[in-house]
Amino acid sequence: MVAPPKQPIPGTHLFDGEAAAKGLALNAMCYSFNDAANRAAFLADEEAYCAKYHLTAEQRAAVAARDVIGMIRAGDNIYYLAKLAGIFGLNVQDVGSMQTGASLAAFNEMLAAQGRGETYETAHREMTHG
Amino acid sequence: MVAPPKQPIPGTHLFDGEAAAKGLALNAMCYSFNDAANRAAFLADEEAYCAKYHLTAEQRAAVAARDVIGMIRAGDNIYYLAKLAGIFGLNVQDVGSMQTGASLAAFNEMLAAQGRGETYETAHREMTHG
Amino acid sequence: MAEIVGAYFTSHVPAIGGAIHKGIQQEPYWKPFFDGFPKVHEWLAEVKPTVAVVFNNDHGLNFFLDKMPTFAVGAAHEYQNADEGWGLPLYKPFKGDPGLSWHIIEQLVDDEFDITTCQTMLVDHALSIPFELAWPGVDEWPVKLVPLHINTVQHPLPSAKRALAFGRSVHRALASWGADERIVVIGTGGLSHQLDGERAGFMNSDYDRFCMDHLASDPDALTKHDVHEIVRLAGTQGVEILNWIAARGALGAGAREIHRNYHLPISNTAAATMLLDPA
């Protein structure tokens, strides 16, 4: 018998079977972006490209809104998502800033604070409350 | 430590790592025949199709000669090979006849003899020596 | 809770599909094989499965040598049959049961099986023919599907011992599945046959009977041979007995044989059909 479900980890969305089943169409689209021609096709006609991959309404809305947390909630995996983010010119700090709701500068400062020995909890509190 | 090499089994070519490494190009070509368009392309220009898959000289010669044992020796796996045999209109009895060097009728009789309770060894002896 | 209603085993020789397609099941060559199926149909009507957990092997349709898994588990919403290179008519699609698939996957990884998961997967004659034999001519398959794949193509293959343990881990998952389903376990392929090499046409009814005689009562007996020995005894493609062994494990500890049919040759193969009840 599989162990009972674990305690959720705050701010963390495990890419498990449930997410994988939900996110398949969006992940398939993002996986296609390994190919430069597909990235160009997406940029040329985002609507048509998303339609071709049969994104769910939730997935399409999240992509249209460049809503990273929305994509994650819709089952996107960060490794595939990163390829879409690349098309938008977003790096992992940009993506971090979008997900935490902090400015890019504040997010980077939160990383740097950990580099100076602050715990994540402290650095995160400072980012959130100034 | 992996167990020492086993005794060879007469008349049997295990599709192991050595065969798989040797046969990759030919198996890749045969795998492509799941697609009807590829089967048609092979039939339309066998030489060009084989060149596209970079068959080794040994593989190309075996395919050109419809030499099933030659293909197996060149690393083809029977499941992939069966797709090529299908293009030539050969079923597994035809392929059996070609590999054993017996006529199709004699090969089928060898199978039927086993159905009547003869051992493979006896049935095979009868097939080989009339 | 789900109930495991029993296990169904059958050979899956492609030519069987041809015979069904041509409607020649009652011709002398085919009758002894198809005579094994009225009992299967009765039994299925009685045990009324709603889900099929099927151990089978791909024959170069879904898997290639670029990514050849030892064990793979399908987790799709739907599985399609596809052209295997012979241009034969395709079978109806198979409805998946992704919830049960992921439940099985969680159990397998927890039990240290290093599976490959497949959210899309094509299924070949190893699955469609046993389905068509079980439910001939239905408009829609009456069961949802969880397909499990065992490598019988490229050596090293998993051992019979490992295949049985794999099936037993699947059993633990089935036994703890909360949905109200009636699960039939299916093992396909075999029995003895060899398609390739100078020994093509090899069959061995002694070994086949040994396997059938021990399948219900003592499946561990089938694990005493290593894979090389199984090739020697059953032929290069007779290693498909691994699917039967794993399916037997998935049925659970006790089992009772309620039906057996054995006939050879069907094409180059010694063909067999069996039903086991849980016991």
Place this chain on the structure above:
Amino acid sequence: MAEIVGAYFTSHVPAIGGAIHKGIQQEPYWKPFFDGFPKVHEWLAEVKPTVAVVFNNDHGLNFFLDKMPTFAVGAAHEYQNADEGWGLPLYKPFKGDPGLSWHIIEQLVDDEFDITTCQTMLVDHALSIPFELAWPGVDEWPVKLVPLHINTVQHPLPSAKRALAFGRSVHRALASWGADERIVVIGTGGLSHQLDGERAGFMNSDYDRFCMDHLASDPDALTKHDVHEIVRLAGTQGVEILNWIAARGALGAGAREIHRNYHLPISNTAAATMLLDPA
């Protein structure tokens, strides 16, 4: 007989490749990380490896959710790097060692690891960046490659205990490899980082130090956390520590730490580099 000369571990953050490409290794942001490498270069010049056995994880280049293996082993003659979606310059091809690959595969299946074998395989930044860090600017990589992949993408992931056992099975294969090779074991990725979710930017130097402190002397200590606990402690992508754990297993029973560098942040990651000698 082959000799295992030691193990090299490093983070593989894509931005490192960008820094190398721009030649800004000595800028204040990057210097503390790159300062860990002169010692690596000295050590490699001394131990002179001829083959690298690399535990790493694909990031959506070679594997998709249609066929996602728990453990995969490359068995190609050559491995290519490829565009991961960011259009970055590609790295040189990597020469394979299929003989050693198949020797490892035989051992793993014999030890009941249910691997996926890959006769063709693309490798991503998880492999190319550690190579470029180790052998910067060379015309041709000085080692042949056997890449091993661990699923860190889709849960359920293998446990740390299973990853260590996987590495130990690989060690048995290396220890019995008859070719006259000098084998370096490489583990890539980590340490703590989380890219996704509201907790993005999470790092944890306490856990990282726990891992580094026990890697040589007591790797089993790293297996006391289950994967869920590792995610909690190391972040969603910090589970790449599984590559380090498996590589540690492949090094052999005894090990001695000879070099360590740890610096954060590099991009969103706590970056680390270590060298272990066999002991």
